[in-house]
Amino acid sequence: MVPNPLALIAEVTHRCPLHCVYCSNPLQLAGTTGELATEDWIRVFQQAGKLAMLHAHFTGGEPLARQDLTELIGAARSAGLYTNLITSGIGLAEERLQALVSAGLDHIQLSFQDSREASANWIAGAKAHAHKIEIARAIRGHKVAFTVNLVVHRQNLDHLEEMIAFIEQLQPERMEIAHTQYYGWALANRAALLPTRAQVEKAVEVVAAAEKRLAGRIRIDSVVPDYYAKYPKACMGGWGQRLMLIDPAGKALPCHAAGVIPGLEFENVRERTLGWIWQESDSFRRFRGEEWMPEPCRSCDRRSEDFGGCRCQALLLTGDATATDPACTLAPVHYIVEAALLEANSGAAVSQPTSAASFSQLRQQTTTLWSYRTNPE
Amino acid sequence: MPPPEDLRQPRLAAGCRWGGSEENRVILFPEGAIKLQGTGRQVLERCDGQRTFGQIITELQTQFGDADPAKIRDDIGKFLEQLRQKRIVDY
Numbered sequence: 001m002v003p004n005p006l007a008l009i010a011e012v013t014h015r016c017p018l019h020c021v022y023c024s025n026p027l028q029l030a031g032t033t034g035e036l037a038t039e040d041w042i043r044v045f046q047q048a049g050k051l052a053m054l055h056a057h058f059t060g061g062e063p064l065a066r067q068d069l070t071e072l073i074g075a076a077r078s079a080g081l082y083t084n085l086i087t088s089g090i091g092l093a094e095e096r097l098q099a100l101v102s103a104g105l106d107h108i109q110l111s112f113q114d115s116r117e118a119s120a121n122w123i124a125g126a127k128a129h130a131h132k133i134e135i136a137r138a139i140r141g142h143k144v145a146f147t148v149n150l151v152v153h154r155q156n157l158d159h160l161e162e163m164i165a166f167i168e169q170l171q172p173e174r175m176e177i178a179h180t181q182y183y184g185w186a187l188a189n190r191a192a193l194l195p196t197r198a199q200v201e202k203a204v205e206v207v208a209a210a211e212k213r214l215a216g217r218i219r220i221d222s223v224v225p226d227y228y229a230k231y232p233k234a235c236m237g238g239w240g241q242r243l244m245l246i247d248p249a250g251k252a253l254p255c256h257a258a259g260v261i262p263g264l265e266f267e268n269v270r271e272r273t274l275g276w277i278w279q280e281s282d283s284f285r286r287f288r289g290e291e292w293m294p295e296p297c298r299s300c301d302r303r304s305e306d307f308g309g310c311r312c313q314a315l316l317l318t319g320d321a322t323a324t325d326p327a328c329t330l331a332p333v334h335y336i337v338e339a340a341l342l343e344a345n346s347g348a349a350v351s352q353p354t355s356a357a358s359f360s361q362l363r364q365q366t367t368t369l370w371s372y373r374t375n376p377e
Numbered sequence: 378m379p380p381p382e383d384l385r386q387p388r389l390a391a392g393c394r395w396g397g398s399e400e401n402r403v404i405l406f407p408e409g410a411i412k413l414q415g416t417g418r419q420v421l422e423r424c425d426g427q428r429t430f431g432q433i434i435t436e437l438q439t440q441f442g443d444a445d446p447a448k449i450r451d452d453i454g455k456f457l458e459q460l461r462q463k464r465i466v467d468y
Binding site for chain 1: 378390391392393394396397398401403405406407408410461462463464
């Protein structure tokens with residue numbers, strides 16, 4: 001028996017009012033009509049509680065796009081799970097916030113795209129920044145833990161100090177500075193998002209200084225840029241080791257982007273229990289442990305630390321999900337990442353934010369730079 | 378950042394709460410959990426926002442009668458200081 005998973009990632013919908021260019025959702029988004037019903041999700045949380053899972057992370061898309069979110073949070077909390085809402089804040093106002101907290105919401109993670117309004121709205125493809133600030137203030141009026149998340153990349157990294165100071169005055173307990181992960185829309189927009197080495201090195205210094213300054217007041221968690229790392233990230237703590245993701249249509253995935261891997265059939269929570277899927281399904285067993293590993297992973301001292309990196313990234317960059325993650329400097333195909341870095345370090349400077357009267361105009365004006373995330377049918 | 382002063386009342390920080398089962402007690406926080414056993418668990422179960430740091434120390438010094446009281450104070454102070462850095466405890 002494999003030890004039970006620690007946390008459930010509940011991707012409750014792919015609908016989202018924002019169009020962030022760094023979104024890691026798949027390009028093929030799940031449509032509204034196929035979304036799990038309220039009672040399906042409630043059953044999932046009950047099963048997760050019985051497996052002694054600890055956390056339920058509500059994400060999407062924008063979880064608030066589900067009208068039954070308060071009920072879902074309440075069900076997860078009743079099942080004994082720690083409830084974490086990962087949100088843009090769009091769709092949240094005082095009354096709904098109060099209802100979510102009363103239902104047992106433990107923690108809210110609110111995203112910001114930038115400290116500068118024009119740039120934030122340009123990255124999100126929506127006029128969202130001012131509302132987010134209002135919501136951040138409202139959250140502080142409630143007894144709920146608060147994290148501000150900021151995704152960083154080429155277009156905003158140059159003023160990271162300013163962004164940290166901006167987050168500081170929103171008074172969260174925690175801030176997450178997350179370098180963009182290149183999946184889905186972010187991968188499609190990589191040329192506009194991948195930072196230079198100088199930007200990354202400066203960011204490390206800025207974050208270290210902020211950690212020291214804010215110690216005991218605001219905890220900083222960082223997500224490192226794996227393209228610039230020596231070794232790959234331990235994606236999801238290992239395939240089928242710690243985490244289980246349920247997508248809006250009920251498919252159980254071992255990793256956010258696993259749906260792109262050809263030849264893998266993913267079980268659906270409509271037909272199977274979480275316990276069965278975790279223990280028995282081919283998809284969760286496929287890359288669990290070390291049997292599947294190619295060289296150099298198979299004989300590498302680090303194989304039990306980073307598990308050969310991310311299977312989805314291996315597929316997206318090499319076409320082969322069983323390859324060593326190309327982010328690893330030991331990977332035979334590391335040149336793929338090196339080529340992207342070479343381009344990033346010789347490319348044009350940061351772009352100027354664009355604004356437009358409508359989203360469709362904004363899309364037209366920025367076609368040479370990036371594609372905005374669109375909504376599912 | 379110093380360890381708590383005697384009159385401070387340590388408590389779990391916002392977003393942190395107990396979870397797990399009786400045999401497997403954990404403190405849950407936004408992105409993870411820490412498993413607590415033995416002395417660590419005994420210290421944190423007393424961080425209820427009511428007891429002062431001084432009271433917590435006295436209780437544990439009584440309980441571990443044969444250990445050096447100064448060392449107990451020092452160890453618990455450092456333990457709480459570390460947890461405060463991680464925003465798991467406030468005082």
